[in-house]
Amino acid sequence: MDAGCITLSKAKAHLHELADRAERGESVTITRHGLPVVRLVPVEVERQPINADRLRTLTDQMPMAVEELGSFMRRARESERF
Incomplete structure (x- = not known):
C-alpha cells in the first residue's frame, strides 16, 4: 500500500491495517x-x-519493600533459568 494514499476499495479490504497505521501516528x-x-x-x-x-x-x-532491589532481581533471574 502507498504510504499516504489508498483507494476506497482497497481501504475497505485493509481497514484494520489502516487503523493500526493511524494509531501509530500516520x-x-x-x-x-x-x-x-x-x-x-x-x-489526539x-x-x-x-x-x-x-x-x-x-x-x-x-508497603515498603522488605528486600533490596539487587537481591530481588537476582532471585527473579535465577527462578527464570530453571
Whole structure:
C-alpha cells in the first residue's frame, strides 16, 4: 500500500491495517475516483495533569519493600533459568 494514499476499495479490504497505521501516528488519505475524500488520522488524547497530592497519598499507602532491589532481581533471574 502507498504510504499516504489508498483507494476506497482497497481501504475497505485493509481497514484494520489502516487503523493500526493511524494509531501509530500516520495519516492516510482515502481516494475515490482519484480524488481525496477522507483522511484517516490518529485521535489526539487529551492528557490530564498529574495531581501530586493524590499521587503522594497513593504512594504513601504502598508497603515498603522488605528486600533490596539487587537481591530481588537476582532471585527473579535465577527462578527464570530453571
